[in-house]
Amino acid sequence: MSNAVDLNWSGTYRYHADVVHRPTSLAELRQLVTTRDRLRAVGTRHSFNDIGDSAELVCVADLPGAPELDTARGRVRVPAGVRYGDLAVFLERHGWALGNLASLPHISVAGSVATATHGSGNANRSLASAVTAMRLVTSGGDDVLIDDADELAGTVVHLGGLGVVTEVELAVEPTYRVRQDVYLDLTWEALLGDVDSVLGAGYSVSVMTDFTGPAVQSVWVKSRLEPGTDATMPTELFGARAATVPLHPTRGNDPVHCTPQLGLPGPWCDRLPHFLLAFTPSSGAEIQSEYLFDRAHAAQVIAALRGLGDRIAATVKSAEIRSVAAEELWLSPAYGRDSAAVHFTWWPASAAVDALVSDIEAALAEFDVRPHWAKVFGPRRPWAELYPRLPDFAALVRTYDGRGAFRNAFLDRVLADPI
Numbered sequence: 001m002s003n004a005v006d007l008n009w010s011g012t013y014r015y016h017a018d019v020v021h022r023p024t025s026l027a028e029l030r031q032l033v034t035t036r037d038r039l040r041a042v043g044t045r046h047s048f049n050d051i052g053d054s055a056e057l058v059c060v061a062d063l064p065g066a067p068e069l070d071t072a073r074g075r076v077r078v079p080a081g082v083r084y085g086d087l088a089v090f091l092e093r094h095g096w097a098l099g100n101l102a103s104l105p106h107i108s109v110a111g112s113v114a115t116a117t118h119g120s121g122n123a124n125r126s127l128a129s130a131v132t133a134m135r136l137v138t139s140g141g142d143d144v145l146i147d148d149a150d151e152l153a154g155t156v157v158h159l160g161g162l163g164v165v166t167e168v169e170l171a172v173e174p175t176y177r178v179r180q181d182v183y184l185d186l187t188w189e190a191l192l193g194d195v196d197s198v199l200g201a202g203y204s205v206s207v208m209t210d211f212t213g214p215a216v217q218s219v220w221v222k223s224r225l226e227p228g229t230d231a232t233m234p235t236e237l238f239g240a241r242a243a244t245v246p247l248h249p250t251r252g253n254d255p256v257h258c259t260p261q262l263g264l265p266g267p268w269c270d271r272l273p274h275f276l277l278a279f280t281p282s283s284g285a286e287i288q289s290e291y292l293f294d295r296a297h298a299a300q301v302i303a304a305l306r307g308l309g310d311r312i313a314a315t316v317k318s319a320e321i322r323s324v325a326a327e328e329l330w331l332s333p334a335y336g337r338d339s340a341a342v343h344f345t346w347w348p349a350s351a352a353v354d355a356l357v358s359d360i361e362a363a364l365a366e367f368d369v370r371p372h373w374a375k376v377f378g379p380r381r382p383w384a385e386l387y388p389r390l391p392d393f394a395a396l397v398r399t400y401d402g403r404g405a406f407r408n409a410f411l412d413r414v415l416a417d418p419i
Helices: 026-035 084-093 109-114 149-155 188-193 195-199 295-306 309-315 350-363 390-400 409-415
Strands: 039-041 056-058 068-070 075-079 131-137 143-146 164-171 177-184 204-209 218-225 240-242 287-294 316-324 339-346
Touching: 026 056, 026 131, 026 164, 039 164, 075 084, 075 131, 084 109, 109 164, 131 149, 143 149, 149 390, 188 195, 188 295, 195 204, 195 295, 195 316, 287 295, 287 350, 295 309, 295 316, 295 339, 295 350, 309 316, 309 350, 339 350, 390 409
Parallel strands: 039 056
Antiparallel strands: 068 075, 075 164, 131 143, 131 164, 177 218, 177 240, 204 218, 204 316, 287 339, 316 339
16 A cells, blocks of 8 residues: 655655555565665654655564563563653553653654653663663665664664664653653753753753853753652752743743643653643744763853854754763764754755754764754764764675665665774
8 A cells, every 4th residue: 555645744744755655564565675675664754864764665663563561571562653652541541651752752662762762861871771682674674673682772763764763662661751841941051061960960961042142041951760669850940030920932832832831740751851742832834953062061062053043043942051961872873972962943045054053063063963863964974983983884784685675765865984
């Protein structure tokens, strides 16, 4: 079965593919994969560049299967097309949880881990780090299970280049509660004086700003609660005052779509994301960029962005500073270093965004920033310098995709250095 596909999630990237295939069985998927010259898997299409584009696309959302919980091992196996929000509801219903979530619960598991999508927290790694096994169909039609830790390090963040993922197994833990508090008007002096402490003020922390003015807009602190406690938070944090009404991460927007705040304890799945699964958090029409860098350089990076503050403020809907713990996944932007990240949600003005992204990358060049794979960034990166295991990943691509069926323009650019 085939249908036309045109735009990404936000309506700002137009795919070149004429069709998206929706197989309803593994046999149908294997037949499809082995007979197409160029094919890429597509999920919730929450990407802003050509990483998921090809002559034809395949969506695995209609493959049979449902989450299967293994409580003895602390694992859950899920179909690749499952959204994190739906998985979270299933886990919470059974008394289990994931260690972290991204700000949007609407994104698919397979697509998120393939690009090392992340939440926040000084001790929290990307969502991909929770993967303990993965099943995929290669371009030769083989149904491959990968469950060796060393092999997973090279294959989990795969940029769609190894095959079509059909199942993912994730580590889970007993459910827990979280409270969310928002603080207003943190001064730049307080932030730049100790970025690591600000980002470590809770289990997951996000700093919202447009890089202008005397203070950041808000600091979102998500605190993990010990069983039987509700904990307390101060009315001031690093000089910032606690909000007394619910807020939206983007100034001026209605917080009705946001997860509960004001310190009200609740399940992890209803606090770690910024937005509720039941609502569409935006009307689309946006472009996103994100850069990760060594957390030790966070104050310098933020100061450099302040130098572009007026231009950023004129082009951005919201910007968010987060943190990600170091991990050993070869193509994770947090590979080998505790990282901070700056995420931009831009107005849909492509020419202005492209020009500003170019200037941001020039201003941050000395800090070896690694862009989020699925967002907008400049056309040329020293990939082999930023990712020391890239030659090894190129070898995996040749092994898993001998026909080159999953190669596309995006992957060709990334692999140009080591091949």
